[in-house]
Amino acid sequence: MDKAVVLRGITKRFPGIVANDRIDLEVEKGEIHAIVGENGAGKSTLMKILAGIYQPDEGEIYIFGKKEKITSPGRAIELKIGMVHQHFMLVDRFTVLENIILGAEKRLGIALDEKKCRKAVEELLSLYNFSLNLDARVEEISVGQAQRVEILKVLYRGADILVLDEPTAVLAPQEVKELFNNLRRLKGEGKTIIFISHKLDEVLEIADRITVLRRGRVEGTVLPSRVTKEDLARMMVGKPVMMKLDKEPVNAGDVLLSIEDLVVKESSGKPIVNGVSLKIRGGEIYGIAGIEGNGQKELAEAIIGLREASSGRITACGRDITGLSIKEIRDLGVAFIPEDRHRQGLVLPMKVWENMMLGYHTKKEFLKGKSLNLKAIRRFTKNKVEEYGVRLSSIEQPIEGLSGGNQQKVILGRELSREPKVIVASQPTRGLDVGAAEFVHRELLKMRKKGRAILLISADLEEVLSIADRVGVMYNGKITAEFRPEEVTPEDIGVYMLGGDVKAGEGK
Amino acid sequence: MFFGELLASSLRMAVPILLTALGAVFTERAGVVNIGLEGMMIVGSFWGALGAYYYGPYFGLLLAMAAGMFMALIHAINTVTFRVDQVVSGVAINILAYGSTRFLSLAIFNMATTSPHVSGLPKINIPVLSGIEFLKPLVTDVSPVIILALVLVPISSFVINRTVFGLRLRSVGENPLAADTLGINVFKMKYAGVLLSGILSGLSGAYLALEHTGMYVEGMTQGEGFIALAAMIFGNWEPKGALWASLLFGFSEALSFRVVEGGVVPYQFIKMIPYVLTLLVLTGVVKKSTGPAASGVPYERGLK
DSSP states (O other), rough: OSEEEEEEEEEEEEETEEEEEEEEEOOTTTTTEEEOOOOTHHHHHHHHHTTTTOSSSSEEEEEEEEEEEOHHHHHHHHHEEEEEEESSOTTSSBBBHHHHTTSOOEEETTEOOHHHHHHHHHHHHHTTTTTOOOBBBBBGGGGHHHHHHHHHHHTTTSSEEEEEEETTTTHHEEEEEHHHHHHHHHHHHOOOEEEESSSHHHHHOSSSSSEETTHHHHHEEEEEGGGOHHHHHHHSEEEEEEEOOOOOOOOOOOOEEEEEEEEEEOOOOOOOEEEEEEEEEEEEEEEEOTTTSEEEHHHHHHHHHHSSOOOEEEEETTETTTOHHHHHHTTTEEEEEEEEEIIOOOOSSSHHHHHHTTTOOSSSGGGEEEEEOOHHHHHHHHHHHHHHHHSSSSSSBGGGGSOHHHHHHHHHHHHHHHHHEEEEEESSSTOOOOHHHHHHHHHHHHHHHOOEEEEEESSOOHHHHHHSEEEEEEEEEEEEEEOOOGGGOOOHHHHHHHSSSHHHHHTO | OOOHHHHHHHHHHHHHHHHHHHHHHHHHTTTTTOTHHHHHHHHHHHHHHHHHHHHOOOHHHHHHHHHHHHHHHHIIIIIIOOOOOHHHHHHHHHHHHHHHHHHHHHHHHHHHSBBBOOOOOOOOOOOTGGGGGGTHOOOSSBHHHHHHHHHHHHHHHHHHHHHHHHHHHHHHHHHHHHHTTTOOOHHHHHHHHHHHHHHHHHHHHIIIIIIISSOOOTTTTTHHHHHHHHHHTTTTTTHHHHHHHHHHHHHHHHHHHHHHHOOOOHHHHHHHHHHHHHHHHHTSSSOOOOTTTTTTTOTTTTOO
């Protein structure tokens, strides 16, 4: 039988890097084929080539035995390749039904034949046993449901090859289980699934075969029954990886950050943080787990002063900081590692040294009279670059040219160099590869040892459980449960991430 | 009788705002902000008068729509193909419209600021209704363009909300990347939205020249292109909403003329009402309105 997808010598270059270097890949019909690799290994580039978003510079693509050129997303759909993107490509204000049919509508003259569309989608729902409310607006549904919409979108277009890009990154453990059930059902119906991930446990669970990419090259294709997680990690990174961090016991000190009954409202007046109370002592990492969008981001922003608290009190280092300006809060010793470093942490077109001193431009040691003391700033930047091992060609280069991991190191260097007492770290390892994430974890643990109070907000449950001393689960603006990490399994936490037992079975 | 006349005059004042506001709905739902609508109305009024002067009113209307579309094409090339800032391009369109009409007016009519008198379309008396005394001002001697504008409201609404074209147009204004990955031609949809706005604004300008005034006069659009934008926002980016908003604006304009005669309240205050209302709407005081999510953002492939 013809193979579903065959890639031969696919090469894609971007200015400065070779994202895909002579990739060979064979995907059998009706299998779940996982592609794993670190961030930057070239997984997403490869998938975008399959989806028709990028064109390869060299190489050949065979789909079901025929040589093809995938010149556009439209062409990919014609070839029955459906892409389920990591960042959902949904129109928030459209209904589920509208999102599914968009671009492949059934017509009645020029008008939309809504009845016929609805019928077709309902047939798909029952065939694959998916549950979805077709009339709900996408902005109202859960992440797991939105992902089902994405999958239905490609099924509706008759896709036989489904490409899922990091599909579990945003899901709670229970939702992952449901996704896997759905994928197995799709496989049962003869669909071919390409599953991209860097979560090794999941890949070992779901895949029939696994291809490992490293630095744009194929490192090998293996059977999950023949390899261990450690083997895969070694193939991905190219050297043995320590899977465990050593976390020394630290005696907790005074309470450095205390939040009482904090309420933060959205512009519409709806409370997004709804009565959060917590205390963090020096030498303690308090992890907040939860599906994104449950108020974590707003909680962090309220602490640092980016958002106004509509009621409640935030105390840091013994002072009430509610309502203080960001500058005052920072000067008191609160550091902030924002979740979106491109929007909040850095000014991308500005130079590395300029970014390194953002927020410190009024500090005496960086001033000479009224103007900046460039010499002192450059010296400071060079020291930090060395200390944190930032890889760059020059501190004069714009920071957008640095990799995500190196950008994050600059932020860490800046935020932690002022010896803060309280550190608010929001998704600090998002988008970082294993090595860089490990570095961030070690830095946070170093700060813990120094007696700082750390609030760690993360969608990565594994991360929270491995480095936090206490874990709170945030759901719907509230902390609904609190655990010590050694007392719980990810599944236990997952129940609360989905809103408690009641909703855990939602959507079957 | 006074009331009937006031309504009729409101409607006449509302029509150019309505036509342009409908155009604004199309371009904004496709995600392109078009503040060049004023300029497109200006060229519409000039070319409409020019066409009507030489070849009669029908040709005038067609020429006006073509001229509006041409200006819209420039805006689309600027903002969609070359991703120029949409506001900057809109301002440039307005300046170009003003300058070009003045130049051409001098060259063709030998007058910088007006055209000779031109005649409009034959007026219509609506049968049956014109028998009712109260409605008489409203239904006799009606410009066919007024009827066309009113008919265009449900048509636009249908096109935007119930057709395949409309669904795709809206998707492009909300999330162009999502639309692109579904094989929808984002650029084509955006061009369509912008061009439609140009055609409707051109028609609106022609209405002013041919139907309302009977000649082209420099500055006759009086910022109505901008008011139309406000009407579109006020109407929550929906054709039907734009209709009510345009009528409100038309009403306050019509009222201000009559209050001048009465002289109790300075007419400037009456004239302020729509603008104050618009400001209140924009600040969310009167009601909450939200535009298309990706409006004003140029779309570029291959960006995250």
